[in-house]
Amino acid sequence: MFKSIGIITEKRKNFFKNRITKDNSVKDAMEEFLNIFFIKEKKLFKNKITVVISGNNLIISAPNKIVANEMAMRIGELTMIFKKKNLLFDRVIIK
Secondary structure: OHHHHHHHHHHHHHHHHHHHHHHHHHHHHHHHHHHHHOOOOHHHHHHHOEEEEEOOEEEEEOOOHHHHHHHHHOHHHHHHHHHHOOOOOOEEEEO
16 A cells, blocks of 8 residues: 555656656747747747646747737747757647
């Protein structure tokens, strides 16, 4: 009985460790994307862009429609950055 509790605890620790690593990788990828394509405007809305991982979906909230449209136009480049970092998502939603 105690052995199975130890195994469950280890699995839980590994799950949270992997989740934190994935969150940090996504933040790094978004930072790289903003540095490449939004150099001038980055300071204006860097803190206003939120990224949420829901299941295997990535939800990006932009501060306004203009920024969301610009990001949507460059979704291919964003996907390539994620592929370089081995981050695969079923969907990337920009709203």
